[in-house]
Amino acid sequence: MAGHGRTHEEVIWNNPEYVKKMMDAGVPLLIVDIRTPEEYRSGHIPGAVSISLAELEQRAVREIPDTGRVIIYCDCDKPPSAKPFAMLFNQGIGSIMYLFMDGGFARWRKLNYPIVK
DSSP, rough: OGGEEEEEOEEEEHHHHHHHHHHHHTOEEEEEEEEEEHHHHHOOOOOOOOOOOHHHHHHHHHHHHSSSSSEEEEEESGGGGGGGHHHHTTTTOTTTEEEEEHHHHHHHHHTOOBBBB
8 A cells, every 4th residue: 555554744844953963863864865966966965875856756666665764855945745755655655754854955055064975
């Protein structure tokens, strides 16, 4: 069943400060950068994997586990229409605790948090 009984409303929005705190505490995270590959190469959050929004639907089932915490970010305030979460949810990967990063990579950069190029 798509979403394993979860609803779209269960997506959790967190700010970069909270994400950084989890990273510093060693909380196991899968960080997914849904920007274009070019944007990813120009700089990304340490440990992030690049799965562009255009590729998300095809790659999600193979590359995103169905347990654990997944941080999804782009370069905008919020994903367009929560489209990434809806895609994952509809593929039955909704049992993950999704944490969309409020403010996206732009806010991460503004806070001078580490960036990998």
